[in-house]
Amino acid sequence: MAKRNIIPFGPQHPVLPEPINFELVTEDEKIVEALPSISYVHRGLERLVEKRDFKDFVHIADRICGLCSFQHSMGYCQAVEHVMGIEVPERALYLRTIWAELSRMHSHVFWMGTGADAFGFESIFMQALRIREAVLNIFEETTGGRVILGVCQVGGVRRDIEDDTLKEIVKRLITIKGNLEKISTVFYNDYSIRHRLEGVGYISKEDAYTLGCVGPMARASGLDLDMRALGYAAYKYLDVEPMVESGGDCYARCLVRIRENFHSIDLIRQAVEKIPQGPVAVKFKGFPDGEYFSRVEQPRGEVIHYVRGNGDKNLARFRVRVPTFTNIPAMIKVLVGSEIADVPNIILTLDPCISCTER
Amino acid sequence: MSRTVTGNLVQGPATLMYPKRPREFTKITRGQVNNDIETCIACGLCSKRCPVYAITVVKGPKDNPTKDWEIDRLKCCTCGLCVEICPKQSLTMANHYFPPVTERTAGIHKLHHTPAEKPEQAAGQEVKKEG
Numbered sequence: 001m002a003k004r005n006i007i008p009f010g011p012q013h014p015v016l017p018e019p020i021n022f023e024l025v026t027e028d029e030k031i032v033e034a035l036p037s038i039s040y041v042h043r044g045l046e047r048l049v050e051k052r053d054f055k056d057f058v059h060i061a062d063r064i065c066g067l068c069s070f071q072h073s074m075g076y077c078q079a080v081e082h083v084m085g086i087e088v089p090e091r092a093l094y095l096r097t098i099w100a101e102l103s104r105m106h107s108h109v110f111w112m113g114t115g116a117d118a119f120g121f122e123s124i125f126m127q128a129l130r131i132r133e134a135v136l137n138i139f140e141e142t143t144g145g146r147v148i149l150g151v152c153q154v155g156g157v158r159r160d161i162e163d164d165t166l167k168e169i170v171k172r173l174i175t176i177k178g179n180l181e182k183i184s185t186v187f188y189n190d191y192s193i194r195h196r197l198e199g200v201g202y203i204s205k206e207d208a209y210t211l212g213c214v215g216p217m218a219r220a221s222g223l224d225l226d227m228r229a230l231g232y233a234a235y236k237y238l239d240v241e242p243m244v245e246s247g248g249d250c251y252a253r254c255l256v257r258i259r260e261n262f263h264s265i266d267l268i269r270q271a272v273e274k275i276p277q278g279p280v281a282v283k284f285k286g287f288p289d290g291e292y293f294s295r296v297e298q299p300r301g302e303v304i305h306y307v308r309g310n311g312d313k314n315l316a317r318f319r320v321r322v323p324t325f326t327n328i329p330a331m332i333k334v335l336v337g338s339e340i341a342d343v344p345n346i347i348l349t350l351d352p353c354i355s356c357t358e359r
Numbered sequence: 360m361s362r363t364v365t366g367n368l369v370q371g372p373a374t375l376m377y378p379k380r381p382r383e384f385t386k387i388t389r390g391q392v393n394n395d396i397e398t399c400i401a402c403g404l405c406s407k408r409c410p411v412y413a414i415t416v417v418k419g420p421k422d423n424p425t426k427d428w429e430i431d432r433l434k435c436c437t438c439g440l441c442v443e444i445c446p447k448q449s450l451t452m453a454n455h456y457f458p459p460v461t462e463r464t465a466g467i468h469k470l471h472h473t474p475a476e477k478p479e480q481a482a483g484q485e486v487k488k489e490g
Contacts, residue, residue: 052410057410140388144385144389150437150439159387
């Protein structure tokens with residue numbers, strides 16, 4: 001009869017970017033149960049919406065998370081605009097799409113670095129962060145901030161990008177694409193990476209659907225879920241294609257993210273070709289009265305922003321349902337039955353963003 | 360692999376050797392907020408708009424119209440809303456951030472203006488850290 005041990009993974013762990021705790025009940029080296037616990041970084045941001053003007057709350061929504069920062073403010077702005085019936089100008093929609101795709105790229109490249117660092121490949125971590133610097137420089141030159149962009153506002157965007165700058169961005173992305181291809185070949189061809197990641201952390205398509213997986217975790221199991229197909233922002237004018245793999249294991253999730261990087265570069269190029277001239281923001285009057293759900297595709301999956309106003313300058317309720325929170329039950333299912341040495345890999349392929357999970 | 364190795368050896372470190380090499384900011388980088396107390400009318404709009412309540416504005420009574428403007432630079436989140444709403448454009452945003460300090464109170468920057476006198480800056484609280 002094997003003896004059961006309880007080994008805590010987290011809240012502080014070298015591979016975890018943010019604190020989350022899993023109590024792993026193990027028998028000899030296989031995990032039989034996993035008990036998650038969160039709320040180490042709860043800041044009460046949803047309660048803050050009752051005390052701040054709804055126009056200024058965008059800056060707080062930006063700061064829910066560092067990696068998914070722009071998509072949070074975009075989702076919030078979209079929800080408020082729908083409630084108030086504001087029509088955002090076309091150029092603002094295209095600019096939001098460009099920044100959102102750049103956001104997705106910098107998050108996925110950062111993930112590639114930390115994912116590789118989890119199984120010991122530190123040089124990919126360094127190269128990936130060097131590539132990410134190029135994207136952060138683009139952010140700084142177009143918005144003024146490297147991580148927290150602060151550029152979305154209700155009614156449009158706060159800054160414009162000139163056409164010369166847009167062409168320059170596309171040129172820089174070609175260099176970035178070359179560097180990304182060098183890293184991706186390592187992921188495709190290296191024997192030790194494939195050995196570490198293939199067959200590990202498998203979740204089947206039916207399980208992923210029943211447990212409510214979203215994002216790259218669902219797309220790696222064969223589910224064709226991508227919220228960009230809803231056509232918010234300028235995605236209705238662009239050619240969006242969800243990257244779906246059927247492996248269901250850690251390696252498939254890796255491949256999904258790598259392919260999404262290249263697809264983002266393609267989407268930015270398409271957006272820069274099609275962007276129209278025009279104003280970037282529209283003035284409006286009044287206060288929000290009503291409720292709306294807005295869905296945005298973050299790098300980690302589908303995020304839902306619920307906004308309810310009752311005619312006052314402060315909103316009544318703001319609720320964010322984050323993809324990491326939805327993926328945790330699927331993560332528990334994956335962890336049961338795996339070896340304890342694979343746990344850091346598996347948890348990192350979920351790409352946990354705990355600041356979003358407990359805002 | 361040898362190409363990557365020789366490339367890395369030739370290019371040198373990818374990190375900026377700060378503070379030996381200065382960091383280059385862009386023109387629109389968001390940094391610390393400064394006020395020109397001469398043109399400021401102490402309307403208080405910046406203080407009402409600030410999402411983190413970092414700015415405090417006090418206007419003296421009619422017979423002694425002093426102006427006090429104070430910002431806690433360590434609370435400021437560099438959103439730029441105060442600069443946008445200022446009706447006299449006396450607030451400006453520099454493109455470098457406020458340098459680190461060793462105490463929380465050292466981040467508070469106070470400006471005082473008394474009419475018909477040269478504007479003086481409150482000596483005890485203002486900190487200038489160079490280099």
